[in-house]
Amino acid sequence: MSKKLGFIVNPIAGMGGRVGLKGTDGQMILEKARQLGAVPESPRRSAIALKRIICIKENIELITYPHEMGEDEARECGFNPTVIGSIRLGRTTLHDTENAAKEMLRLGVDLLLFCGGDGTARDVYNVIGDEVASLGIPAGVKIHSAVYATSPHNAGDLAVACLEGSSSGLRLRLAEVMDIDEEAFRDNRLSARLYGYLKVPYQRRLVQSGKSGSTHEEEASIDAIASDVINNMQDDCLYIIGSGTTTRAIMEKLGLENTLLGIDAVYSKKLTGLDLNEAQLLKLTEGTRAKIVVTVIGGQGYIFGRGNQQISAKVIEKVGKENIIVIATQNKILSLKGNPLLVDTGEDKVNQMLGGYIKVISGFNERIMLKVAT
Amino acid sequence: MKSQVKLRKYHAPVWSEPIIMEMSHRGERGILIPIAEDEIKTAIGDAESYVPEEMQRKELPKLPELSQPQVLRHYEHLAQETLGMEENIDISQGTCTMKYSPKVNEILARTPQIADIHPLQDEDTIQGVLQIIYQLDLFLREISGMDQFTFQAGGGAHATYINACVLRAYHDANGELGERNEVITTVFSHPCDAATPNTAGFKVITLMPDANGYPDIEALRAACSKHTAGLMMTNPEDTGIYNPRVEEYVKAVHDVGGLCFYDQANLNGIMGVARAREAGFDACHFNLHKTFSSPHGCMGPACGAYGVRNKLAKFLPTPLIGFDGKKYHLDYDRPDSLGKVREFFGNVQVLLRTYAWIMSMGADGLLEAAHVSVINNNYLSKLLMAIPGVTKRYAEDKIRLDQVRFSWEKLEKDTGCGTLDVQKRMIDFGVQSYHTSHHPWIVREPFTPEPCETYSKEDCDYWAAVLRQVSWEAYTNPKIVKTAPHNAAIHAINRDVLDDPKRWAMTWSAYLKKVDNNR
Numbered sequence: 001m002s003k004k005l006g007f008i009v010n011p012i013a014g015m016g017g018r019v020g021l022k023g024t025d026g027q028m029i030l031e032k033a034r035q036l037g038a039v040p041e042s043p044r045r046s047a048i049a050l051k052r053i054i055c056i057k058e059n060i061e062l063i064t065y066p067h068e069m070g071e072d073e074a075r076e077c078g079f080n081p082t083v084i085g086s087i088r089l090g091r092t093t094l095h096d097t098e099n100a101a102k103e104m105l106r107l108g109v110d111l112l113l114f115c116g117g118d119g120t121a122r123d124v125y126n127v128i129g130d131e132v133a134s135l136g137i138p139a140g141v142k143i144h145s146a147v148y149a150t151s152p153h154n155a156g157d158l159a160v161a162c163l164e165g166s167s168s169g170l171r172l173r174l175a176e177v178m179d180i181d182e183e184a185f186r187d188n189r190l191s192a193r194l195y196g197y198l199k200v201p202y203q204r205r206l207v208q209s210g211k212s213g214s215t216h217e218e219e220a221s222i223d224a225i226a227s228d229v230i231n232n233m234q235d236d237c238l239y240i241i242g243s244g245t246t247t248r249a250i251m252e253k254l255g256l257e258n259t260l261l262g263i264d265a266v267y268s269k270k271l272t273g274l275d276l277n278e279a280q281l282l283k284l285t286e287g288t289r290a291k292i293v294v295t296v297i298g299g300q301g302y303i304f305g306r307g308n309q310q311i312s313a314k315v316i317e318k319v320g321k322e323n324i325i326v327i328a329t330q331n332k333i334l335s336l337k338g339n340p341l342l343v344d345t346g347e348d349k350v351n352q353m354l355g356g357y358i359k360v361i362s363g364f365n366e367r368i369m370l371k372v373a374t
Numbered sequence: 375m376k377s378q379v380k381l382r383k384y385h386a387p388v389w390s391e392p393i394i395m396e397m398s399h400r401g402e403r404g405i406l407i408p409i410a411e412d413e414i415k416t417a418i419g420d421a422e423s424y425v426p427e428e429m430q431r432k433e434l435p436k437l438p439e440l441s442q443p444q445v446l447r448h449y450e451h452l453a454q455e456t457l458g459m460e461e462n463i464d465i466s467q468g469t470c471t472m473k474y475s476p477k478v479n480e481i482l483a484r485t486p487q488i489a490d491i492h493p494l495q496d497e498d499t500i501q502g503v504l505q506i507i508y509q510l511d512l513f514l515r516e517i518s519g520m521d522q523f524t525f526q527a528g529g530g531a532h533a534t535y536i537n538a539c540v541l542r543a544y545h546d547a548n549g550e551l552g553e554r555n556e557v558i559t560t561v562f563s564h565p566c567d568a569a570t571p572n573t574a575g576f577k578v579i580t581l582m583p584d585a586n587g588y589p590d591i592e593a594l595r596a597a598c599s600k601h602t603a604g605l606m607m608t609n610p611e612d613t614g615i616y617n618p619r620v621e622e623y624v625k626a627v628h629d630v631g632g633l634c635f636y637d638q639a640n641l642n643g644i645m646g647v648a649r650a651r652e653a654g655f656d657a658c659h660f661n662l663h664k665t666f667s668s669p670h671g672c673m674g675p676a677c678g679a680y681g682v683r684n685k686l687a688k689f690l691p692t693p694l695i696g697f698d699g700k701k702y703h704l705d706y707d708r709p710d711s712l713g714k715v716r717e718f719f720g721n722v723q724v725l726l727r728t729y730a731w732i733m734s735m736g737a738d739g740l741l742e743a744a745h746v747s748v749i750n751n752n753y754l755s756k757l758l759m760a761i762p763g764v765t766k767r768y769a770e771d772k773i774r775l776d777q778v779r780f781s782w783e784k785l786e787k788d789t790g791c792g793t794l795d796v797q798k799r800m801i802d803f804g805v806q807s808y809h810t811s812h813h814p815w816i817v818r819e820p821f822t823p824e825p826c827e828t829y830s831k832e833d834c835d836y837w838a839a840v841l842r843q844v845s846w847e848a849y850t851n852p853k854i855v856k857t858a859p860h861n862a863a864i865h866a867i868n869r870d871v872l873d874d875p876k877r878w879a880m881t882w883s884a885y886l887k888k889v890d891n892n893r
């Protein structure tokens with residue numbers, strides 16, 4: 001049976017960028033972008049990805065939405081797609097993306113390839129969660145989400161590897177869907193948050209020659225990090241566990257229930273709270289020693305302020321800098337490309353306090369020195 | 375720059391050689407051992423009785439059963455299918471210093487005086503060998519500024535491990551081991567500088583490079599504390615960039631009571647130019663199988679010569695070789711020694727080759743080797759940087775020492791052909807595939823050639839011409855690159871399985887078990 005590839009293009013993604021707007025979510029902004037002479041980025045970029053996939057055209061069924069939402073690009077690249085649904089030409093909205101994703105989920109696609117930016121990823125996430133593998137072709141103005149391939153070209157190659165299933169180096173992982181509050185962003189206030197996780201394929205970068213004989217596996221490092229944290233856990237201390245897949249591994253290793261997006265707490269290796277808010281955290285830390293365990297959220301390096309918002313400035317102040325444990329795999333650290341870690345707790349004083357170098361746990365008994373920018 | 379170099383046509387023999395275990399025939403023998411004559415039997419008795427009963431095998435070992443010509447053919451085939459050091463211009467293995475090892479030293483190493491002696495022989499009968507080792511120690515002291523060497527380590531990482539053990543012993547002797555449990559290293563040092571202290575029980579703290587490619591010194595200062603046991607680093611690092619502020623790093627660690635170890639496995643670029651002692655280090659090591667012209671023996675036999683300052687000498691492995699002015703002896707009476715990391719006193723043949731090489735080069739020769747290797751490297755670098763798609767990371771205007779970390783990131787973006795593709799295609803022109811990097815996740819699409827002093831200008835020209843050709847192909851006919859190698863003994867293999875433990879089998883019996891389980 002041939003594999004099914006779902007393909008959705010957000011036709012207006014990326015329009016704001018060239019004309020100096022910061023995103024195209026919202027009809028007003030879109031009109032403004034058009035007036036400023038913006039042209040969409042997504043047709044060109046999604047075509048680059050599709051051209052990488054054309055080599056397996058005979059073995060897959062490409063399912064897409066009409067016209068500018070995928071059909072045009074697919075035909076232009078030489079596919080003979082199955083077109084579903086209907087749209088109002090030139091007037092598509094996020095609901096079209098959602099409807100398309102819903103329909104494709106129902107049709108049982110093996111991979112959902114979508115082209116857009118953070119907003120598009122969020123729309124897709126709202127519908128499919130982590131039920132089916134998906135992958136983004138980057139075209140949007142804002143890309144903070146980790147669900148996008150590094151380039152359209154790469155997105156195509158990953159899709160092929162995923163559909164062919166030939167490459168055992170291919171893995172699926174949960175990657176962050178981040179989005180910014182666009183209103184605030186245009187006012188030059190940056191405030192992004194973690195919306196959830198999509199299940200995306202990735203190719204481990206195995207460029208290591210046989211000579212040094214070591215392999216570098218994301219899963220193994222996450223496991224090693226969890227072992228390190230657990231190994232050093234003290235009994236009379238509350239551990240506040242931040243959101244993310246890296247921190248979740250600690251809970252799983254301890255055999256504890258947990259929330260991926262939420263903040264959980266552990267005392268003497270037993271669960272003392274799930275999905276806690278700021279008030280609950282302040283209450284729990286009353287009269288006891290506490291430590292905060294967080295990982296880097298998204299590709300930009302935030303440890304507080306984009307995700308982990310429940311661990312507020314007040315909570316951080318109360319727990320104290322010396323009791324903050326940051327964990328991250330080497331891969332995640334390298335994806336920061338030498339940039340420092342970031343914090344945005346909403347309180348300048350607390351941001352300042354968090355500045356300077358910290359020893360990030362990157363494996364069992366392994367630390368990497370990283371700077372937290374102030 | 376138009377290339378004047380004529381590329382050779384190369385094609386490896388293809389033998390589809392099976393694994394030797396598959397070739398085995400029950401009962402086939404290489405040597406038939408004659409049955410002892412009756413006279414001998416009566417004089418000696420039953421041979422089996424000489425082996426203690428608990429050591430006697432109950433079952434025959436599962437060895438391949440073949441005749442001599444079959445064995446010979448098998449290994450000849452494998453050799454022919456391999457692009458070895460003696461067939462190709464071996465610039466490809468950056469960080470490995472693939473030096474030509476003069477054949478005369480090979481002949482020396484095979485003479486019975488060295489090949490047939492036993493480490494348990496009476497000292498009086500091996501005075502010559504002990505003298506060579508003793509004097510080699512003196513040479514290396516001169517080259518490094520250290521006060522005492524040990525040659526017990528069977529490789530570079532092994533020497534690094536000794537260092538980790540010395541750190542432990544030193545802080546233990548000072549009663550501080552409980553507190554000092556952190557070793558600092560840099561990400562562009564060899565991975566063994568992190569792995570071996572980790573194995574020895576330390577927490578390892580890694581420094582990332584700053585914008586110029588040097589380890590971030592502010593991060594180092596922040597990492598130093600009363601928990602610091604030591605620093606273990608290379609310089610130049612894998613990038614080939616010499617860090618001129620290395621003394622400041624050493625000082626920062628000394629100031630908090632830590633020790634500093636200089637991984638000088640690849641001394642080649644600064645041999646005779648700069649010494650570990652002057653940079654302030656407490657210990658260092660040399661890979662004799664790199665810099666000192668003993669061949670790499672595929673995971674040994676090799677030697678990581680490890681040297682320390684006086685204050686650490688008492689911790690070195692046992693035995694060391696002493697000299698009382700008349701006689702050389704093995705010194706086992708060393709109560710503070712950390713014991714043994716390997717049997718006896720090292721791979722003696724490697725030490726002999728090193729000794730012979732140093733003697734033939736002289737001090738001036740060693741310095742010249744360093745100079746030539748740096749010139750070669752910078753010449754090759756010029757040629758490579760003119761090839762479309764090649765870039766180098768960090769401090770682009772700086773002279774590099776023994777090697778350069780290049781990148782095909784641009785080529786990959788332009789053509790879809792990355793470093794692994796180029797690596798496979800270059801074999802088709804008769805040069806072995808290059809080493810990418812110990813940390814391919816940092817500089818993307820990396821490759822690291824090392825044209826040490828062995829290689830002539832023509833060799834460098836040829837090696838660069840091969841890459842120029844592959845780059846041209848990537849831009850004009852990427853398919854030929856993507857599907858390479860075409861002329862090698864084995865065609866493209868799926869490398870993804872290489873890191874999948876489920877697919878590994880280290881031995882034949884492990885393989886059989888896995889095949890069985892999958893049925």
Ligand SMILES: Cc1ncc(COP(=O)(O)O)c(C=O)c1O
Pocket residue numbers: 469470528529530531532563564566608637638639640661676678
């Ligand atoms: C700088 C450095 N240190 C240590 C080593 C380890 O040496 P060996 O492979 O002999 O264990 C190497 C070898 O690649 C190296 O380049």
